[in-house]
Amino acid sequence: MKGFAMLGIGKTGWIDKDYPQCGPLDAIVKPIAVSPCTSDVHTVWEGAIGERSDMILGHEGVGEVVEVGSLVKDFKVGDKVIVPAITPDWNALESQSGYSMHSGGMLAGWKFSNFKDGVFGEYFHVNDADGNLAILPDNINPADAVMLSDMVPTGFHGVELADIQFGDNVCVIGIGPVGLMAVAGAALRGASNLYAVGSRPKCVEIAKEYGATDIINYREGDIVEQIMEKTHGKGVDKVVVAGGNVDTFIQAITILKPGGRIGNVNYLGSGDYIKIPRAEWGCGMGHKIIAGGLMPGGRLRMEKLATLMQTGRLDTSKLLTHKFNGFDKMEEALLLMKNKPKDLIKPIVMI
Numbered sequence: 415m416k417g418f419a420m421l422g423i424g425k426t427g428w429i430d431k432d433y434p435q436c437g438p439l440d441a442i443v444k445p446i447a448v449s450p451c452t453s454d455v456h457t458v459w460e461g462a463i464g465e466r467s468d469m470i471l472g473h474e475g476v477g478e479v480v481e482v483g484s485l486v487k488d489f490k491v492g493d494k495v496i497v498p499a500i501t502p503d504w505n506a507l508e509s510q511s512g513y514s515m516h517s518g519g520m521l522a523g524w525k526f527s528n529f530k531d532g533v534f535g536e537y538f539h540v541n542d543a544d545g546n547l548a549i550l551p552d553n554i555n556p557a558d559a560v561m562l563s564d565m566v567p568t569g570f571h572g573v574e575l576a577d578i579q580f581g582d583n584v585c586v587i588g589i590g591p592v593g594l595m596a597v598a599g600a601a602l603r604g605a606s607n608l609y610a611v612g613s614r615p616k617c618v619e620i621a622k623e624y625g626a627t628d629i630i631n632y633r634e635g636d637i638v639e640q641i642m643e644k645t646h647g648k649g650v651d652k653v654v655v656a657g658g659n660v661d662t663f664i665q666a667i668t669i670l671k672p673g674g675r676i677g678n679v680n681y682l683g684s685g686d687y688i689k690i691p692r693a694e695w696g697c698g699m700g701h702k703i704i705a706g707g708l709m710p711g712g713r714l715r716m717e718k719l720a721t722l723m724q725t726g727r728l729d730t731s732k733l734l735t736h737k738f739n740g741f742d743k744m745e746e747a748l749l750l751m752k753n754k755p756k757d758l759i760k761p762i763v764m765i
C-alpha cells in the first residue's frame with residue numbers, strides 16, 4: 415500500500431509499505447477524510463521527537479473499518495469511525511492511574527506518526543479498537559468530525575489543564591486551530607473576558623465567532639503590556655498556551671494572577687529549556703501553576719465530544735479553510751500547514 419511519509423528529518427515523500435497486521439484486539443481502517451497537523455510539521459521539519467525514517471505521517475482522521483481482530487466486540491467491517499490522535503493501551507498501569515496518554519511511557523499513547531505509521535496511508539492500524547474508536551454519528555459531516563481527532567480534544571484539554579471556571583478572565587495564547595478550540599472550550603466553560611493572542615486575519619475573525627472578547631496582536635506590541643492595560647494591571651485568572659515557543663512562558667507567568675493556572679498544549683518543537691521569570695513567579699512562592707499535557711484520546715472522550723457537535727454547541731466547520739479531494743493531495747495539504755498562509759486555519763483532505 416501507498417503512504418505519505420517522513421523519510422527523515424526535513425524530508426517527506428510517498429513510500430510503499432506492507433498492509434498492516436491486525437492483532438486480536440485491533441482494527442484496520444481505511445481513511446475517508448484526514449487532516450495534517452502542526453505537530454507533523456514539528457516532527458518532520460524541526461526533528462522535535464528525533465529521527466524517524468519511512469514513517470507514514472498523520473494522526474487526524476475518520477475512516478471505514480475494513481478488518482477487526484477476533485476479540486473486538488463493538489466494531490465491525492463497514493463501520494464509519496472517528497479515530498483519535500492518541501490511542502492508549504487501556505490495560506497499562508499509566509491508564510489505570512488516569513494518564514492513558516502516557517501508557518507505556520511518557521507520550522507513548524501517541525502512536526500514529528510517532529511510534530508507528532499514521533493515517534496518511536491507504537490503510538492504517540488501530541490498537542485496542544474497542545477502547546479507541548468511536549462510531550461516526552450519521553448527522554456529523556466526516557470532514558467536521560476529523561477535528562474531533564485532535565483539534566477539539568487538544569484545545570479543550572488546554573482549558574481543562576488551566577481549570578477554567580465561570581467568570582474567569584482568560585488569555586488564550588495562540589489561535590491556530592488548537593487555540594481556537596481552546597477559545598471555544600473556554601467560552602463553554604464560562605470564561606468572562608477572553609483575550610485571544612494571534613495575528614492571522616482569518617484566525618482572528620473566527621476567534622471572535624468562538625467567543626473571544628478581545629484580540630491581542632503579538633506582532634504589533636508586547637503581549638504583557640496589552641493584557642495589563644486591558645485588565646487595569648491585574649492580569650488574568652487563567653492562561654491557555656496553544657502557540658509560541660519556550661519564551662512564551664515568560665509572558666504567560668507575568669500576566670497570570672497569583673493562584674492562577676497555565677494550561678499548555680503547545681508542542682515545544684525546539685529549545686532546551688522553558689523560561690520561568692523568577693520575580694513574576696513570586697520568587698517561587700506565587701502559586702502560579704504550570705500544567706502541560708498531551709491530549710487524552712480514547713473512545714469515551716471522542717463520543718462525548720461528538721455529542722457537543724450533535725447538540726449544536728460546537729461547530730468545527732469554521733476551522734476548515736482549505737478542502738482537497740484525493741489521496742494524492744496529502745503532500746499539498748501538509749505543506750500548507752508548514753507554510754501557514756494568512757487565510758489558513760486547517761486543511762482537510764477527502765479521500
Ligand code: NDP
Pocket residue numbers: 451452453454456564568587588589590591592593611612613614617632656657658659662678679680681682707708709754
Ligand atoms: P498554529 O501554528 O496554527 O497556531 C499557532 C498560533 O500561535 C497562531 O495563532 C500564531 O499566531 C501564534 N503564535 C506564534 N508565535 C507566537 C508568539 N511568539 N507569541 C504568541 N503567539 C504566537 O498551530 P496549531 O493551532 O495547529 O497548533 C498549536 C500547537 O499545538 C502546535 O505546537 C501543535 O503541535 C500543538 N499540538 C499539541 C497537541 C497536544 O496534545 N498537546 C496536539 C495537537 C497539536 P499567528 O496568527 O501569527 O500565526
Ligand code: ZN
Pocket residue numbers: 451452453454473474499564
Ligand atoms: Zn495533531
